[in-house]
Amino acid sequence: MTVSTTQRRSPLPIGLYASLLPPLIWMSLLYFAPIALLVSYSIWRLEAFDIVKEFSLTNFQVIFTNPAYRTVILRTLGTALGVTVIDILIALPLGYFIAKFSGRYRSLLTLLVILPLWSSYLVRVFAWKIILGYNGILNTALLSLGILKEPSQVFLYNQFSTMLTFVHVWLPFMVLPIITAFERLPNNLLEASADLNARPWTTFRRVTLPLVAPGVLAGSINVFALTMGDFITPSLVGSPSGIMLGNVISSQFGVAYNWPLGAAFALVVMLLVFSGLAIALKQGALESL
């Protein structure tokens, strides 16, 4: 009896494990191994241009005690959260309209949302330089309308231009999950809410929002993680005193050859993103109950 059971069962687990092997190798090589390397570099230290392979927490001490690096961490977090919130505020009405009212133009409108992703990220960032610059489109327009007497410098190379560029380049990553979430929202629930005399705002707050929340959270994870790790936008359109974590990391791996400190910074970014992810998952799970 037992023998026949094992005989019957044994082919299944082997096949199952065998089919798990390729993705496991793939994940180990491309994900776990690099992370293990990153962690080990972060606890080593640089001494006289040599990487000393001994356990030490010097790097983390530097990161958290140096006021300049603390400022950078807070600025990066603030920017990422701000960009996420603004993208949610833009994407909610847009997603609602596309999913519920665009009718046969829905695929066309969705395509228009995705369209910017087909051009290079760099091109989109540069476009903002051209629009906001000293001799840029915005200044030229304001001059010809007589609103400004001479070109203004306030539009480019500051926190505003950084946020604006981030909000624009990451917007599709927020809109797409929200469209999907609205599409899944049954119209009759909204009608039922109205039939029960709920005001539109109440319906939105108590029916719509909880049901699209997983989509909003999915989009937020995208936008938050992308902003946290980026260094190109702040270096192209950012303020002269507005570097973000990505810039610090790239300088540690580049000009400074302080790989241990760079790895420690990269780990800090990953931990921040993962904690954001954990909060979002927890919230999402609660909301979808």
Place this chain on the structure above:
Amino acid sequence: MRQTLWQHFRTALLISVLSITSVFVSTFISSAPAYAADCTLTAIVWEGYTDPSFAQTFEKETGCTVKATYAGSSDEMFAKFRAGRGRTYDIVSASGDITERLYKAGLVRAIDTDKLNNYNSVFESFQGGKWNTFDGKPYGVTFAWGPNVLVYNTDEVKSAPTSWDVLFDPAYAGKISLPDNPMTIADVALWLGKSDPYDLTDADLAEVKAKLLELRPSVRKFWTTAGELANLFQSGEVVLAHAWPLTYTQLSNEGFPIGSVGPRGKLTGWTDSWMISKNSRNEDIAYKWIDFILSGEGQKGVIEVTGYSGATTLGAEAVGSERAHELFMDDLSLHSQINMWQSVKNYDQWVQLWNEIRS
């Protein structure tokens, strides 16, 4: 129908294979040296220093191949050179900020200048330069350099500035640009009158930081590449910048109203030297290569590709007096005024200070 399609395809395939083979074969034949190329010179260099436009001449003359790896930063160059204990690369085009590090790590050997026919043409102020001479012996041969100068828009800045103080002029506030590089700290130290801008104490660094913080509100943008800086000038974002002569050359070639001055006595610059690995197995070829780069043809090649200044009188002759003047190759008094980049002992602190300025 299928058959004919397949036949067309086969013909096309055959033609392409044949043409690729013929291109390959003809390239091989034309570039094949007079005798068998069993010698290879391996180098780690800045991009452009082994450009085929002139390296091919060397390869034809000597029958040796030059195999180069490009480095993205001085520190990367140092790390890669050291990784193979100097066996991976025969030579390195070290800038003055890592030459001493390479010497101290025992990775390079002293240069026997007698083996270089063109050594006497190296500008005198570059022979025995302190950035590549250690224990009284030359460990490197200078072949390219550049001063860091003040570049300005001649339409906006009417009279040529004579001092770096112009960067603090309120008239140009919000219209200046500085290099996004911790080495800029050395320049600020020079403006503050420090005698050795590469050996700064904590107190000196605090002074530099205060000066940079004073300047920061006036900075429109920190530039990272020469192309970006040219763009900043052209779009009217900046009118004054701390820059390389390369930017001046690029912009004046395009007819942009641009001027360049080197305020006396307060200039930094960088010098690149060829250094030979202690464990090089191709010493003779390394000497031949260095000699070639010092020659008129080699210098002209480097200058044309990179836009940097050359370091030999043969080079100055080869590019002509006008170009030599543009690249400060005739004004020898300028050389002695430049504090060339050197190793910085507390570079970690410099990087941290730079991050503080930027945050």
